[in-house]
Amino acid sequence: xxxxxxxxxxxxxxxxxxxxxxxxxxxxxxxxxxxxxxxxxxxxxxxxxxxxxxxxxxxxxxxxxxxxxxxxxxxxxxxxxxxxxxxxxxxxxxxxxxxxxxxxxxxxxxxxxxxxxxxxxxxxxxxxxxxxxxxxxxxxxxxxxxxxxxxxxxxxxxxxxxxxxxxxxxxxxxxxxxxxxxxxxxxxxxxxxxxxxxxxxxxxxxxxxxxxxxxxxxxxxxxxxxxxxxxxxxxxxxxxxxxxxxxxxxxxxxxxxxxxxxxxxx
Amino acid sequence: xxxxxxxxxxxxxxxxxxxxxxxxxxxxxxxxxxxxxxxxxxxxxxxxxxxxxxxxxxxxxxxxxxxxxxxxxxxxxxxxxxxxxxxxxxxxxxxxxxxxxxxxxxxxxxxxxxxxxxxxxxxxxxxxxxxxxxxxxxxxxxxxxxxxxxxxxxxxxxxxxxxxxxxxxxxxxxxxxxxxxxxxxxxxxxxxxxxxxxxxxxxxxxxxxxxxxxxxxxxxxxxxxxxxxxxxxxxxxxxxxxxxxxxxxxxxxxxxxxxxxxxxxxxxxxxxxxxxxxxxxxxxxxxxxxxxxxxxxxxxxxxxxxxxxxxxxxxxxxxxxxxxxxxxxxxxxxxxxxxxxxxxxxxxxxxxxxxxx
Numbered sequence: 001x002x003x004x005x006x007x008x009x010x011x012x013x014x015x016x017x018x019x020x021x022x023x024x025x026x027x028x029x030x031x032x033x034x035x036x037x038x039x040x041x042x043x044x045x046x047x048x049x050x051x052x053x054x055x056x057x058x059x060x061x062x063x064x065x066x067x068x069x070x071x072x073x074x075x076x077x078x079x080x081x082x083x084x085x086x087x088x089x090x091x092x093x094x095x096x097x098x099x100x101x102x103x104x105x106x107x108x109x110x111x112x113x114x115x116x117x118x119x120x121x122x123x124x125x126x127x128x129x130x131x132x133x134x135x136x137x138x139x140x141x142x143x144x145x146x147x148x149x150x151x152x153x154x155x156x157x158x159x160x161x162x163x164x165x166x167x168x169x170x171x172x173x174x175x176x177x178x179x180x181x182x183x184x185x186x187x188x189x190x191x192x193x194x195x196x197x198x199x200x201x202x203x204x205x206x207x208x209x210x211x212x213x214x215x216x217x218x219x220x221x222x223x224x225x226x227x228x229x230x231x232x233x234x235x236x237x238x239x240x241x242x243x244x245x246x247x248x249x250x251x252x253x254x255x256x257x258x259x260x261x262x263x264x265x266x
Numbered sequence: 267x268x269x270x271x272x273x274x275x276x277x278x279x280x281x282x283x284x285x286x287x288x289x290x291x292x293x294x295x296x297x298x299x300x301x302x303x304x305x306x307x308x309x310x311x312x313x314x315x316x317x318x319x320x321x322x323x324x325x326x327x328x329x330x331x332x333x334x335x336x337x338x339x340x341x342x343x344x345x346x347x348x349x350x351x352x353x354x355x356x357x358x359x360x361x362x363x364x365x366x367x368x369x370x371x372x373x374x375x376x377x378x379x380x381x382x383x384x385x386x387x388x389x390x391x392x393x394x395x396x397x398x399x400x401x402x403x404x405x406x407x408x409x410x411x412x413x414x415x416x417x418x419x420x421x422x423x424x425x426x427x428x429x430x431x432x433x434x435x436x437x438x439x440x441x442x443x444x445x446x447x448x449x450x451x452x453x454x455x456x457x458x459x460x461x462x463x464x465x466x467x468x469x470x471x472x473x474x475x476x477x478x479x480x481x482x483x484x485x486x487x488x489x490x491x492x493x494x495x496x497x498x499x500x501x502x503x504x505x506x507x508x509x510x511x512x513x514x515x516x517x518x519x520x521x522x523x524x525x526x527x528x529x530x531x532x533x534x535x536x537x538x539x540x541x542x543x544x545x546x547x548x549x550x551x552x553x554x555x556x557x558x559x560x561x562x563x564x565x566x567x568x569x570x571x572x573x574x575x576x577x578x579x580x581x582x583x584x585x586x587x588x589x590x591x592x593x594x595x596x597x598x599x600x601x602x603x604x605x606x607x608x609x610x611x612x613x614x615x616x617x618x619x620x621x622x623x
Contacts, residue, residue, distance in 0.1 A: 078486030116466030
């Protein structure tokens with residue numbers, strides 16, 4: 001458990017005068033479910049974008065599996081085993097669910113534009129079928145087999161989120177970054193999603209780094225929680241410790257009037 | 267490829283291989299094979315005029331498929347496709363006459379040469395998109411046209427270049443009847459190639475870039491590489507189409523490869539259906555037949571008492587051009603997804619007949 005998969009060191013990111021992230025350091029243990037929480041605009045998604053390569057941080061380092069990936073392109077990080085989903089759906093709308101997930105296998109497939117079209121003559125067909133098998137396992141795991149031929153853009157919100165997760169899993173990632181996997185879902189879908197996250201963490205041995213607003217889910221399934229506020233790290237620790245911290249309560253959860261009166265009484 | 271979720275009763279698929287076919291059902295596959303076989307017998311009962319039209323569909327169809335891969339599948343735009351088509355024509359003639367490369371080799375080589383040129387002009391495509399890309403490719407159209415005019419060693423300048431007919435094992439394909447088979451073979455090969463490209467790794471990457479380039483990058487697709495490659499593949503097709511054109515006519519001159527030709531290619535894929543392989547072919551057939559149908563209509567009208575209006579009979583050339591414009595506008599308004607979509611809807615209607623859903 002002690003082995004680290006991701007280390008973020010003194011990361012700073014600024015857009016002009018706006019400091020999105022200031023000096024944030026943290027590390028994620030291999031096999032953990034790590035949650036990042038914080039109020040709106042705290043820099044959670046910016047943090048994820050820095051890790052996945054969408055943004056280049058102004059300062060600091062991102063170390064993934066003992067390799068400095070700070071200046072790598074996003075597509076190179078995918079090769080190293082980093083998958084992610086987006087907060088606003090980012091599926092390939094006109095492709096079928098199956099093809100969406102097959103795109104996730106892109107960096108594992110070998111055929112190019114010349115050998116691929118020689119479908120039967122090169123090994124493109126065998127390769128395609130081989131990876132299809134693995135994709136079907138993921139489809140079974142996430143229980144989306146009934147929609148595998150549907151066009152992704154026509155699906156409901158909850159299903160699209162699930163397809164996105166499937167696509168990220170198809171990368172064979174060591175670590176998966178989830179940006180609000182449960183936003184906009186009803187209770188039942190949330191329960192399902194939480195179960196999938198736990199299962200992919202335990203069965204497929206994928207480290208999970210996620211941003212989530214539903215505190216119930218965060219406290220239930222994470223091993224570790226980090227709180228960001230105005231681009232700064234407030235605290236990082238076990239869910240219970242974080243919950244109990246007064247700064248966190250003030251910054252994010254809000255303090256009940258009752259709590260204040262209780263404190264004053266005591 | 268198989269996007270259709272509805273399959274006929276009793277069509278069970280028990281392996282992934284059966285599920286990955288080009289054609290949706292085995293019936294469609296047999297119909298396609300039969301059509302090709304039937305087309306092989308066409309020279310027996312069609313005369314030269316119709317064979318010319320078929321050959322025209324073939325070389326334009328190949329080039330249009332290239333443009334559809336670029337515009338319909340990768341979501342880029344190109345206004346210089348006609349120039350690439352012309353470059354392929356000149357390149358093949360040039361390779362053949364200057365280096366004595368046999369024609370059956372110079373055609374694919376011209377494809378690769380055009381691909382290299384296309385990628386050179388596609389370089390800005392990795393950086394810009396939308397309207398700006400349209401202007402950049404427009405520039406490529408004019409630069410290449412100018413090149414044709416100036417590089418006499420390549421294109422023969424104003425007098426044009428002559429191209430030897432294709433010959434294979436001593437047999438010379440210099441008649442409509444014989445070249446028809448070459449055209450048919452090339453068409454089928456390039457379309458099968460296109461179908462296979464779109465159901466394998468790089469084809470999916472193209473569509474992924476079109477639909478959502480940010481997440482495509484996160485999925486491990488190198489954006490610049492694939493945008494450039496898409497330009498390359500598209501010019502490759504244009505080059506092959508152009509080379510066939512050259513060796514069919516036996517003579518290439520720069521006048522034909524103007525911006526008007528590029529627009530015509532765009533019209534073909536818009537009418538046929540962006541992002542559809544069979545739609546491309548439909549669009550090309552439509553655009554090739556449109557002027558011919560107009561012409562025969564007018565020649566029928568000419569013989570009637572009421573139809574012999576000078577405005578129609580003498581203005582045929584203008585009517586042809588106006589018709590192309592009208593058809594494009596009509597399709598954009600009434601069927602923006604093209605003939606392929608219309609075809610699918612007609613098919614669905616009959617599948618459910620007499621119920622509407």
